[in-house]
Amino acid sequence: MSVYRLPFTVYRKIVVGFLFLSSIFFFLSSPSFAAERFFEVKAKKFSYTPNIIKVNKGDKVSIRLISEDVHHGFFVDGYGVKTSAHPGMEGALSFTADKSGRFSFRCSVTCGSLHPYMIGYLYVSPNNLWVWGVFGVLALGLISWLITSKKKQKDEKLKLFGIIPLEWRFPLTKFKPLRALLKSRWFPFLPIVFNLFIFTIILLAGFIGGLGAGNYNFGVMIVWILWWVLLMMFMVPLIGRFWCMMCPFPLIGDWIQRGKLINVGKQKSWGLGKRWPNKLRNLWPLVILFWVSTWFSGFFTVKPFATFILLGAIILIAIIIALFFEKRTFCLFVCPVSGFQGLYANFSLFGVRSRDPEICKKHVPKTCVVGNEKGYGCPWMELPYEMNRNTYCGLCFECLKTCPYDNMDLVLKPFGQDLFAERRRTDDVYNRRSTDEAYKALTMIGIFLSFFLAFQGPYGHLRDMVTAKTFGLHGYLGYLLESFTIDFLLIPGSLFLFAWLSKLASRSKEVKLKDVFVNFSYCLVPVGIAIWGAFSLGIIFPNGSYLLHIISDPFSWGWNLFGTASIPWTPFFTGLMPYLQVLVTLGGMLFALDFGYKFSQRTYKDIGEAKRGWIPILIYLILIHIFFVRIFVG
């Protein structure tokens, strides 16, 4: 089968044309004449009118701030200038707009529950970062196309960025202290107890904090600023289910089931020990449960008592599920935050793997599954001896303890390797690499969009909708419908369309559309991780300083444990933030492009089909990344 190849001159034309286009961008970004600009901004809970202010670079901007209800502030990201206005008294602010780009202006005076998310946008044109962001996306797309279009045959060995072979492993238990730690029964019990301590304070603070504003509450701030950001920026992308390892919620359930806290007690669950239904042994319950829990994001991310109810409910449900079902059924199939951690863990750098499959083959009975006196059979109901994907591994390290041959290992591996791993046994109970994981990846993108627009966007009416100010179609019901439409129709629909185009372009007869859809959905794993990381930057930089206050005065009782209680709200790095957000987004795209072509090779049978089928997906990735850059800085 011959493959049509573009002659070299065509490449040259494309590159020259690209450079030409980019020089036009530069002309567009030339400075215009400075002017004096005056704006009267009205502030009310939780929006500004106008919510978008557009000026040119060099303009002298004056702002008169008028409050329509309570004391509001006005802080400009990147410029660091601020003013505030009591009702009936005006605030005034003037500054020279000498930095270009898009800047959020946000409320600087606690004005209510959604105060940290009261935001408007200031555009100082020319918006170079937006132009550069799009340029970066196009450049990455072009490079990817240039590289992939030159391939003459399928890659024999999959290599990350063509450099690191995907099967590369580094066994971390080579380090003896680490091995001793992982084999100790005190690990991960001690980190769990530490988190038990933290979450006890969180629950108490949530209970005491009641319905007040959340930004001075230990529970709300630790969970939704610190924990969420750590989870999305460090734990999940680097270490996978690291949080599951030290999560305190299943501890009581474990204790009840085993009769022992750290020593090895019953292998069989005390309680009913029922088996979770086969049809639900996948990510679908978690896709739905996480989506349902986002319905209430306007409450539990801002109200202390709502955080208390949410966490309390999760703890109770964990105990109840542990009484009725076997082992960690709760973690696997019920915990709302388990789904994305499981899926995204496939991207992470670490994993528990067996060292030598030959040893495992001969080893009967498999102690990592049934347990022995050293530890429990896998609480996550995996088969550790043949595990090759992280989705359902909770990093509890029981298999390292039970293996009599020290054949289980914690390994370092290249990013995203698990996304390519097929499950060796197809008769297994879990449906791996299927539409459930695809929909998890897709809904995470949709939920990101809803969250970003409501909590970091300039749209006050969205915030009213999310917090159920009214219940009708233009209120809460409208938000639920919008969320459903984006998460389950628009975003999956867009991928489906491009998967269909990909199948069409490949001219493949055999391949099933569902396989194309599922395979390429895994491109969205690094994309999702990147945009959630960028989203988290938009939380931690402006609002991280609240943490200093609440660790000193966790219950708002006037405590000053570490002397930091009087530190006022101080946003940091708000000027650098948009640049980092674009970089992180582009980083996600880099992985998505690299993975995408590999998925194309896997989906289609020969190189010609793979190259043709890849083009629509490449276009899809370029389009969605231009969209994301626009969301962050455009």
Add this chain to the structure above:
Amino acid sequence: MKKNELFAVVLMFLATIGTVIGIFAYEKSRAKGYYTVELTARAPLNGNWYPRKFTVPFGQEVRIRIRNIETVSHGFAMPDFNIEPAINEIKAGEVKEIKFLADKKGTFPFFCTVWCSNEHLHMSGEITVE
């Protein structure tokens, strides 16, 4: 082995019940030596100061803990006494403590000093020293 298990159980209870007991014990120890009044700040239509009237003993050092349980800022002023430290603003969800020496007998007013709602001017209360 049994010792380990016992130790783990103790740790678990320390981390939960122990933490709660520790928090309340520390809070109680801070209240020593003062006559403490808990004052809740809410805009008049949401309940106003609570309690709106209270009595403190004459000659005693008084600590008032003002808890703003609302989502707007409030303030506190009591012009007849020297309050330490002076408060400009009690932000939403915040708690501020003030101290003063109740060295005058009689009934004295206190106010909110931040425009918290349209009814702001009605947000006042009385303290009686006897």
